[in-house]
Amino acid sequence: MTLPDAHYPDELLYHDQHDWARLDGDDHAVFGITWYAQDSLGEVVFYDPPEVGATISKDASYAEVESVKAVSDVIAPMSGEIVEVNDALEDTPEKINEDPYGEGWLVKVKLTQPEERGALLGADEYRKMLEKA
Amino acid sequence: MTRYTSATPDDRAEMLAAIGVDSVDELFGQIPEPLRLGRPLALPEGMSEAEVFERLAALAARNADAEEQVCFVGAGMYDHYVPAIVDAITQRSEFLTPYTPYQPEISQGGLQVMFEFQTAMSELTGLPVSNAGLYEGPSSVASAGYLAMAATGRKRFVVSRGLHPHSRETLATYAVGYGAELVEVGLRDGETDAEALTAAVDGETAAVFLQNPNFLGAVERVEALGAAAKEHGALLVVAVDPMTLGILRPPGECGADIALGEGQPLGNRLDFGGPSFGFFCATQDQIRRMPGRIAGETDDVDGRRGFVLAMQTREQHIRREKATHNICTAQALNALGAMVHLAWLGREGFRELGELLVQRTAYARERLAAVEGVEPLHEAPVVREFAVRLDAPVDRVLERCAERGIAAGYPLGREYPEYEDGLLVAITERRTKAQIDDLAEALGAAIAAERGEFPVDMTDKSPQGIS
Numbered sequence: 001m002t003l004p005d006a007h008y009p010d011e012l013l014y015h016d017q018h019d020w021a022r023l024d025g026d027d028h029a030v031f032g033i034t035w036y037a038q039d040s041l042g043e044v045v046f047y048d049p050p051e052v053g054a055t056i057s058k059d060a061s062y063a064e065v066e067s068v069k070a071v072s073d074v075i076a077p078m079s080g081e082i083v084e085v086n087d088a089l090e091d092t093p094e095k096i097n098e099d100p101y102g103e104g105w106l107v108k109v110k111l112t113q114p115e116e117r118g119a120l121l122g123a124d125e126y127r128k129m130l131e132k133a
Numbered sequence: 134m135t136r137y138t139s140a141t142p143d144d145r146a147e148m149l150a151a152i153g154v155d156s157v158d159e160l161f162g163q164i165p166e167p168l169r170l171g172r173p174l175a176l177p178e179g180m181s182e183a184e185v186f187e188r189l190a191a192l193a194a195r196n197a198d199a200e201e202q203v204c205f206v207g208a209g210m211y212d213h214y215v216p217a218i219v220d221a222i223t224q225r226s227e228f229l230t231p232y233t234p235y236q237p238e239i240s241q242g243g244l245q246v247m248f249e250f251q252t253a254m255s256e257l258t259g260l261p262v263s264n265a266g267l268y269e270g271p272s273s274v275a276s277a278g279y280l281a282m283a284a285t286g287r288k289r290f291v292v293s294r295g296l297h298p299h300s301r302e303t304l305a306t307y308a309v310g311y312g313a314e315l316v317e318v319g320l321r322d323g324e325t326d327a328e329a330l331t332a333a334v335d336g337e338t339a340a341v342f343l344q345n346p347n348f349l350g351a352v353e354r355v356e357a358l359g360a361a362a363k364e365h366g367a368l369l370v371v372a373v374d375p376m377t378l379g380i381l382r383p384p385g386e387c388g389a390d391i392a393l394g395e396g397q398p399l400g401n402r403l404d405f406g407g408p409s410f411g412f413f414c415a416t417q418d419q420i421r422r423m424p425g426r427i428a429g430e431t432d433d434v435d436g437r438r439g440f441v442l443a444m445q446t447r448e449q450h451i452r453r454e455k456a457t458h459n460i461c462t463a464q465a466l467n468a469l470g471a472m473v474h475l476a477w478l479g480r481e482g483f484r485e486l487g488e489l490l491v492q493r494t495a496y497a498r499e500r501l502a503a504v505e506g507v508e509p510l511h512e513a514p515v516v517r518e519f520a521v522r523l524d525a526p527v528d529r530v531l532e533r534c535a536e537r538g539i540a541a542g543y544p545l546g547r548e549y550p551e552y553e554d555g556l557l558v559a560i561t562e563r564r565t566k567a568q569i570d571d572l573a574e575a576l577g578a579a580i581a582a583e584r585g586e587f588p589v590d591m592t593d594k595s596p597q598g599i600s
Contacts, residue, residue: 046421046446071452 207559259385270395273411295347323511400474
């Protein structure tokens with residue numbers, strides 16, 4: 001498996017629990033975990049997605065990612081309702097490691113409070129947060 | 134002052150000074166006088182090490198064990214011969230002193246043993262997935278309850294009364310925490326009542342729990358009983374005696390989604406009740422809901438065969454507060470004993486052992502049924518254990534047999550009020566024909582004596598000893 005180097009695309013918004021959101025119009029977004037998160041977890045072996053239709057809340061867990069050493073909660077960067085989950089990860093959870101911002105996306109969400117975007121970090125801010133940690 | 138005394142007078146004075154009181158009496162001064170004991174505790178004086186040794190040796194000598202009594206007691210744990218090679222291997226320090234290495238792949242030997250054990254159990258049960266072992270039979274049954282709830286989203290367990298009473302109790306205890314409900318189905322002619330079972334299973338049933346052979350020793354019609362579970366989308370959980378798997382159709386071929394059980398008969402002695410281990414096998418669909426750990430085989434970077442800890446999806450060390458199961462590494466030692474025993478027996482030996490059990494048990498069942506005052510409790514086919522009714526108080530008969538060095542069986546009335554006169558008799562390869570004959574003779578004499586058919590002292594003149 002070839003892994004990408006650390007990178008944090010500028011067009012995404014970031015949550016300090018190492019999740020990203022890609023806004024799609026005013027009230028939809030795609031969520032995933034950051035390069036830093038997948039690197040800390042190690043090889044991901046299982047993704048336990050939420051149900052389509054489930055309501056999720058900003059800062060709360062909405063899914064689980066299992067690596068060979070630990071099971072970790074995935075934190076929602078914004079609130080909303082799940083409209084799609086990445087079913088392909090059932091067979092290829094390693095995509096979360098290989099392509100965390102692309103094929104490794106986790107859920108698509110209809111946002112219930114789009115204004116929450118104001119609380120998220122830009123790529124530069126997120127990078128700075130990581131440097132301080 | 135002994136080294137077991139944690140606080141010396143100096144320590145105590147220092148502590149009292151630190152909290153600003155002069156004495157222990159002053160410290161407890163706030164406790165009203167009437168509430169205080171006002172005298173030392175009624176404990177015996179301390180003893181020297183030698184005195185303690187004598188005392189414990191005297192207490193230990195009051196125990197009877199399966200080496201000094203001829204043991205026909207089974208009821209879930211069996212007096213099989215454990216070959217010396219089991220001890221030779223399990224006592225190796227590499228296996229005897231395990232602790233969860235947080236990089237488990239460093240312990241290739243431990244993982245290989247787990248993998249081989251899983252492979253053996255998977256073959257024996259006819260199910261594709263096995264874990265590396267659990268604590269014992271009953272908690273394995275209870276863990277299957279959780280799995281069934283997770284798999285079906287339902288919370289009702291239909292449980293045969295032929296399932297070991299300890300397993301039923303443990304499942305009931307766990308069910309309180311799960312918010313689940315147990316429905317018990319009775320026995321008829323020694324077997325699970327098929328009609329009652331079918332009536333009890335519905336669309337709310339998470340799982341049907343059977344035991345084969347059941348607690349009374351009877352071989353159940355697992356496939357037929359399991360049909361109701363299949364029809365309603367419930368899981369079929371079958372607790373099995375591993376020693377019977379060399380000759381009975383594997384539970385996986387009878388429709389079981391989960392086969393599990395008490396592992397003690399394989400490579401573990403009675404040891405006054407434990408520790409033993411449990412085994413747990415399931416269909417591929419349930420692999421992520423399995424309790425415990427699963428070791429896997431792989432190749433390393435240089436293409437050499439190696440082993441990894443592949444799955445531990447419910448365990449506390451990876452799920453922390455969200456864990457739904459916890460197993461201890463040390464349990465692998467008991468499972469290793471089983472693996473060594475199985476390897477020692479070999480495929481043919483394991484099957485032959487099963488055949489021997491069937492033959493000897495058939496002899497014992499026939500021999501006992503011919504004794505005056507002994508009737509079969511059921512006529513269902515059995516492998517290595519059977520139930521009879523005695524025409525005399527069972528506990529008194531057992532006492533009389535024990536005086537002759539025979540542990541004659543397990544009194545069923547202890548767990549089954551409906552079989553107050555029932556005795557469960559287990560046979561292992563250690564029980565010889567002569568011992569079985571002695572048992573028949575001793576039972577007959579004890580029953581006759583209890584019925585007052587001839588003077589008590591006559592029984593004392595009956596042939597002594599076990600050949």
